Amino acid sequence: MNKSFHPLEQAVDRIEERFPGVPRQQVILTRLYFHILPRLTGYLNDGMKEYGLNESLWMSLLAMYACPHQSLYPSDISDTLDSSRTNATRIVDELVRHGWATRIPCAADRRKIGLELTQQGLELVESLLPVSRANYRALWSDFDPEEMQLMEKMMRKLLARLGG
Amino acid sequence: MNKSFHPLEQAVDRIEERFPGVPRQQVILTRLYFHILPRLTGYLNDGMKEYGLNESLWMSLLAMYACPHQSLYPSDISDTLDSSRTNATRIVDELVRHGWATRIPCAADRRKIGLELTQQGLELVESLLPVSRANYRALWSDFDPEEMQLMEKMMRKLLARLGG
DNA sequence: GCATTTTAGTAACATACGTTACTATTTTTC
């Protein structure tokens, strides 16, 4: 979406006129959060889409890359990426379909299926890591280290409030 | 989702060991943003669901309430709520189905369909405004006014970077 | 050691939203 935030701010102010008592700062902050989100998602996905990836697939590849033998379980993807086990299965399906990962039954526990990065997946990850990092740096390039630390502190405080 | 953010932080650190050069602060901030989101959405929707609402329907009702004669056009909902015109149509369908709003063809412009809050919708909005406001206040209750202003400033800076 | 509970992964169903394409209508351009 490339719509402005302004119409919403105006609506908030008109509601204040109509039914006073709007906690304007709190409402604006919350709505800004949602306003930023599709743009942030779009920004991250844009950097990935030419490789047939989106941010979820990419983060899953990284989660695998971060493990010994580039291997983990779908439930680890679920835990690490904060997604449902169902969605982890979908992501795994996609990674396997592209040839970036391969499923391996776990001998020690037949409920589990190991997932291992293939050579192709490893090469993709290592060739794209610099690109991804540049994108993350660019995203926050208007912030100095103190601001980023402060932002993190406040986001963690919000997260704590929300039970995370 | 009630998963911890910790597994992701650990993954980020293991990637640093494996392939140094991670912009940790930037990655953590970005991933925190996504980690908070389902919790924030859940928090806002929880407060609404007993009335058969979610946050989108609620915000649309407010957008209507904010207008003269509690009336606007679906494209105004699209603009105010930063959503597609298709989604605005869905939201309107839902509001009409519940009896909270009614569609009215526009005599001056036959492309447009006016949407007006019904008496039932008006009563719902005015009865729920205090509840919604209390939820927004509670959400940010750990923040003092200076922190909220700083958070807003930084979020707007991020938004500007993302082209909003 | 057996019953109960929990975990792992997936199928079926559900929610929420965007994109593309379309028709009808209005606005703009020349």
Added chain:
DNA sequence: GAAAAATAGTAACGTATGTTACTAAAATGC
């Protein structure tokens, strides 16, 4: 004033994810 462009709203198709339910397997409790 007519052609071209833009807007409004919706249909069809697509993306992404969660919830509920299920089976199989492992862990726990007694």
